[in-house]
Amino acid sequence: MxxxxxxxVVFGTLVLVRLANVAALASKLSGENEEAExxxxxxxxxxxxxxxxxxxxxxxxxxxxxxxxxxxPKAASEHGEAIDGLMTINWTVLFITFFITQILLFxxxxxxxxxxxxxxxxxxxxxxxxxxxxxxxxxxLAALITTGMSEWNEITKKSASMKGIVxxxxxxxxxFTARYAGKDNKLGSSFFRSITDxxxxxxDSSDAATADDLIAKELVLPKGAEVQLMINSxxxxxxxxxxxxxxxxxxxxxxxxxxxxxxxKTTAEMQKETGNPKFEFIMLxxxxxxxxxxxxxxxxxxxxxxxxEEWLKTQSAVFPKEEAAAPAATPAPAxxxxxxMAK
Amino acid sequence: MEVNPHxxxxxxxxxxxxxxxxxxxxxxxxxxxxxEDNFWSKYIFSTDHKMxxxxxxxxxxxxxxxxxxxxxxxxxxxxxxxxxxxxxxxxIGKWGKDGKLDPGFYLALVTIHGTIMVFFVLTAGLSGTFxxxxxxxxxxARDMASGFLNALSFWFFALSSIxxxxxxxxxxxxxxxxxxxxxxxxxxxxxIPGSGLGMTLWLVSMVFFIASSLLGSINYISTIINLxxxxxxxxxxxxTIWAFFITAILGVLSFPVxxxxxxxLVFDRSFGTSFYLSDIFIxxxxxxxxxxxxxxxxxxFWFLGHPEVYIVLLPALGLASEVISVNSRKxxxxxxxxxGSMLVIAxxxxxxxxxxxxxxxxxxxxxxxxxxxxxxxxxxSAVKVFNYITTLWRGNIQFTPQMLFGIxxxxxxxxxxxxxxxxxxxxxxxxxxxTYFVVAHFHIVMxxxxxxxxxxxxxxxxxxxxxxxxxxxxxxxxxxxxIIGLYGTFFPMHFLGLAGVPRRYYANTAYDGFANxxxxxxxxxxxxxxxxxxxxxxxxxFYYSIKNGKKSSQNPWKSNTLEWTTPIEHLHGNWPGxxxxxxxxxxxxxxxxxxxxxICQTVPFSETPESNTPHDH
Numbered sequence: 001m002x003x004x005x006x007x008x009v010v011f012g013t014l015v016l017v018r019l020a021n022v023a024a025l026a027s028k029l030s031g032e033n034e035e036a037e038x039x040x041x042x043x044x045x046x047x048x049x050x051x052x053x054x055x056x057x058x059x060x061x062x063x064x065x066x067x068x069x070x071x072x073p074k075a076a077s078e079h080g081e082a083i084d085g086l087m088t089i090n091w092t093v094l095f096i097t098f099f100i101t102q103i104l105l106f107x108x109x110x111x112x113x114x115x116x117x118x119x120x121x122x123x124x125x126x127x128x129x130x131x132x133x134x135x136x137x138x139x140x141l142a143a144l145i146t147t148g149m150s151e152w153n154e155i156t157k158k159s160a161s162m163k164g165i166v167x168x169x170x171x172x173x174x175x176f177t178a179r180y181a182g183k184d185n186k187l188g189s190s191f192f193r194s195i196t197d198x199x200x201x202x203x204d205s206s207d208a209a210t211a212d213d214l215i216a217k218e219l220v221l222p223k224g225a226e227v228q229l230m231i232n233s234x235x236x237x238x239x240x241x242x243x244x245x246x247x248x249x250x251x252x253x254x255x256x257x258x259x260x261x262x263x264x265k266t267t268a269e270m271q272k273e274t275g276n277p278k279f280e281f282i283m284l285x286x287x288x289x290x291x292x293x294x295x296x297x298x299x300x301x302x303x304x305x306x307x308x309e310e311w312l313k314t315q316s317a318v319f320p321k322e323e324a325a326a327p328a329a330t331p332a333p334a335x336x337x338x339x340x341m342a343k
Numbered sequence: 344m345e346v347n348p349h350x351x352x353x354x355x356x357x358x359x360x361x362x363x364x365x366x367x368x369x370x371x372x373x374x375x376x377x378x379e380d381n382f383w384s385k386y387i388f389s390t391d392h393k394m395x396x397x398x399x400x401x402x403x404x405x406x407x408x409x410x411x412x413x414x415x416x417x418x419x420x421x422x423x424x425x426x427x428x429x430x431x432x433x434x435i436g437k438w439g440k441d442g443k444l445d446p447g448f449y450l451a452l453v454t455i456h457g458t459i460m461v462f463f464v465l466t467a468g469l470s471g472t473f474x475x476x477x478x479x480x481x482x483x484a485r486d487m488a489s490g491f492l493n494a495l496s497f498w499f500f501a502l503s504s505i506x507x508x509x510x511x512x513x514x515x516x517x518x519x520x521x522x523x524x525x526x527x528x529x530x531x532x533x534x535i536p537g538s539g540l541g542m543t544l545w546l547v548s549m550v551f552f553i554a555s556s557l558l559g560s561i562n563y564i565s566t567i568i569n570l571x572x573x574x575x576x577x578x579x580x581x582x583t584i585w586a587f588f589i590t591a592i593l594g595v596l597s598f599p600v601x602x603x604x605x606x607x608l609v610f611d612r613s614f615g616t617s618f619y620l621s622d623i624f625i626x627x628x629x630x631x632x633x634x635x636x637x638x639x640x641x642x643x644f645w646f647l648g649h650p651e652v653y654i655v656l657l658p659a660l661g662l663a664s665e666v667i668s669v670n671s672r673k674x675x676x677x678x679x680x681x682x683g684s685m686l687v688i689a690x691x692x693x694x695x696x697x698x699x700x701x702x703x704x705x706x707x708x709x710x711x712x713x714x715x716x717x718x719x720x721x722x723x724s725a726v727k728v729f730n731y732i733t734t735l736w737r738g739n740i741q742f743t744p745q746m747l748f749g750i751x752x753x754x755x756x757x758x759x760x761x762x763x764x765x766x767x768x769x770x771x772x773x774x775x776x777x778t779y780f781v782v783a784h785f786h787i788v789m790x791x792x793x794x795x796x797x798x799x800x801x802x803x804x805x806x807x808x809x810x811x812x813x814x815x816x817x818x819x820x821x822x823x824x825x826i827i828g829l830y831g832t833f834f835p836m837h838f839l840g841l842a843g844v845p846r847r848y849y850a851n852t853a854y855d856g857f858a859n860x861x862x863x864x865x866x867x868x869x870x871x872x873x874x875x876x877x878x879x880x881x882x883x884x885f886y887y888s889i890k891n892g893k894k895s896s897q898n899p900w901k902s903n904t905l906e907w908t909t910p911i912e913h914l915h916g917n918w919p920g921x922x923x924x925x926x927x928x929x930x931x932x933x934x935x936x937x938x939x940x941x942i943c944q945t946v947p948f949s950e951t952p953e954s955n956t957p958h959d960h
Binding site for chain 1 (some may be wrong): 446447450520521525527528531534535536620621622623624625629635636637638671672673674675676677678679680702703704707710711714715718719721722725726728729730731732733735736737738739740741742743747750753754757758761762764765768769770771773774776777778814815816819823826830834835838841842843845847848849850851852853854855856859860863883887891930932933934935940
């Protein structure tokens with residue numbers, strides 16, 4: 001089969017070469033002159049320019065109508081709503097610019113096609129024009145920069161505040177584990193050298209803060225409460241990506257990263273809003289992390305606070321039975337990633 | 344006109360260089376008379392800049408097609424994840440067993456596609472071809488400042504290409520941690536098979552590549568500064584040369600940083616250091632590496648990585664400036680503003696790298712700084728776009744394939760540039776970071792614009808390279824299919840990103856919410872195949888025209904620049920007699936009163952009293 005394929009390609013090329021030779025010879029014989037040929041090229045390509053503009057923009061609008069409903073639903077978090085609002089402002093500015101510039105570009109290309117009886121307009125400098133298209137973008141960008149930055153500050157300020165329900169997201173190839181900090185809202189310290197088969201997060205059992213920590217393979221969040229994700233990785237860089245909440249933060253080995261947000265809609269509410277009874281939130285890994293990167297995920301549910309409390313009770317402690325019950329006298333080792341960042 | 348005061352400085356500065364030029368001249372003649380070049384010295388180990396340019400171009404075309412094939416394979420996987428593609432096993436062997444693409448090899452394809460396209464095609468292919476071809480020809484130099492370094496630069500590039508190709512065939516597969524090869528993934532063979540020998544070869548290949556790039560850039564810079572002909576003041580250089588000049592400076596300043604990043608990675612991988620590694624437990628055991636930071640690598644990488652974007656883009660913009668002006672039969676609008684905006688873009692490119700790292704957990708204040716600097720790039724970019732558009736306005740446009748690609752470049756530069764504003768805004772970046780939105784963005788603004796610039800350059804200067812013309816009709820078909828294929832591929836891709844689909848996913852099966860997006864993936868892949876097939880028209884046209892194309896006249900596009908004053912047949916030293924002298928800027932197209940609609944740079948003002956303006960004296 002391979003040989004046949006190669007032969008087909010070789011003969012196909014030879015045939016093309018022959019055809020091209022014949023075509024070249026024919027055009028030489030017919031005495032088609034260069035100028036006439038270029039004139040026809042100018043005509044057809046300039047028509048192509050205006051056609052591409054009109055058809056292109058129409059198809060674009062059509063595709064937007066078709067595909068926009070497939071994109072993410074409205075944000076399910078407080079800061080996410082602000083991001084969506086900011087996005088709308090940006091898109092408005094960008095689309096206006098896009099339409100103006102593309103229309104001018106292709107329209108001029110169409111309109112000013114070559115005419116041998118005409119000379120182009122010898123126009124190579126105009127400070128006023130240059131000033132206009134330096135100053136206007138500057139003003140527009142100043143507005144975009146300011147609004148963007150202030151939103152960024154709002155979001156990151158919350159992550160820095162250390163308020164909210166502390167949940168550790170622990171990433172490894174190729175899954176996430178959630179650790180809830182429990183009543184004291186403090187995570188017991190952990191250290192990568194303490195990792196064993198039965199202690200996959202390397203948590204320090206002697207740390208007092210560990211006692212009430214809970215481990216879950218599902219991320220369940222209460223609606224309307226501030227959540228503080230403390231993100232760690234034990235092997236390579238992963239990324240905690242919760243698209244419906246507009247949340248993303250890398251999981252970096254050797255350090256703790258954070259992201260704080262407040263879910264505003266329960267899974268049930270989202271199912272109603274999207275009209276999709278099977279709708280579920282999701283947490284995905286969004287940094288290439290190995291062969292099964294595309295399968296690294298964790299289910300996410302947002303529930304009413306009361307239901308959340310109930311759910312918490314059913315989750316298992318980090319060290320079940322007598323181990324966790326023993327109160328620790330010594331504080332955690334200082335080199336633990338989680339505690340050092342928690343300060 | 345006797346003494347042009349504006350020129351007196353250039354006269355002085357170039358006096359001794361002129362003499363130098365003559366000695367070259369003799370040398371060239373001796374060479375021609377004494378012996379015929381044999382095959383090896385003419386085609387392989389040539390030190391002639393025109394031949395080296397062709398060598399670069401041919402290697403780049405080969406590498407470009409290879410990388411394109413890779414993209415078509417993984418595009419088919421994404422569109423038809425359940426289908427069996429029987430030809431896969433024939434093409435990629437064990438990685439496509441039973442017609443199913445191996446998930447690990449999928450990542451390898453993505454990685455090598457990116458590496459080849461960014462470095463081998465758009466950096467070496469673009470700068471290597473056109474800087475080499477045009478710098479001496481457009482400046483009036485006999486050759487590059489150092490022909491030997493130039494040949495060496497190409498041979499390092501060839502060696503680096505061979506090593507990269509070799510890595511495709513090894514047992515554990517080539518590097519597969521993404522083209523940015525972030526550690527720890529790229530540092531630990533336990534994490535992914537591609538981080539074994541494949542990654543070592545990737546790093547070795549890049550070391551040679553960087554050496555090649557530096558040798559080339561240093562040569563370009565010294566040639567531009569020292570070997571301009573009499574009268575060729577910096578402010579009379581074509582914008583192509585300005586673009587190559589700024590590009591070369593960017594390369595010299597940023598590639599060494601990539602080398603540093605790569606070397607530290609080599610140390611971490613092979614010599615037990617911990618620059619990028621800390622607190623790692625993998626494959627059932629803790630590692631001894633402690634105290635390093637993977638984020639350090641990202642800072643180093645993107646310190647090159649962002650200027651790299653402009654190393655790729657600026658030459659394309661330079662080529663487009665020339666092509667658009669020539670084919671509009673009109674001077675480029677805002678020559679000085681074009682230079683200024685390139686300089687500003689180049690400067691800004693060094694202080695925006697952090698916008699690739701908004702969600703790495705870096706200090707939020709630092710994030711704000713990078714938002715500010717990043718969005719500033721939009722200002723000089725806007726100036727460039729409006730200047731291109733104004734150049735078309737009231738022009739007299741000749742539609743040649745290169746002009747179509749030039750206009751296409753402006754279009755993609757606008758489209759991709761605008762989505763960059765979303766990505767550069769850290770708050771908005773949170774949710775589209777590392778999704779298909781990014782993939783769509785940079786393939787339009789960097790990939791497409793740069794490749795359009797390259798095509799424009801190839802169609803325009805093909806006569807200068809091979810003495811023949813490429814077939815225009817095939818060129819037109821090539822352009823229209825390419826731009827349709829390209830927008831058809833990358834426009835729908837934005838919606839995948841807005842739906843939250845992460846990039847570098849072998850299949851979108853992890854989340855049920857992605858199931859209804861398969862239609863978009865079908866559309867994207869079909870258009871990618873159309874665009875890919877269209878490139879075969881180019882391939883055929885290129886190689887067919889080398890032997891069989893219509894013979895070119897000396898100045899087929901009625902251009903002003905010096906390269907068209909050289910004879911069609913190539914010779915060492917470019918001009919058979921003395922090097923021409925330059926008397927005016929390169930953009931006197933459609934000047935009022937002039938006999939023709941172009942005046943070559945070599946024509947003194949004294950010969951054109953009919954068209955001189957008061958400004959000209």
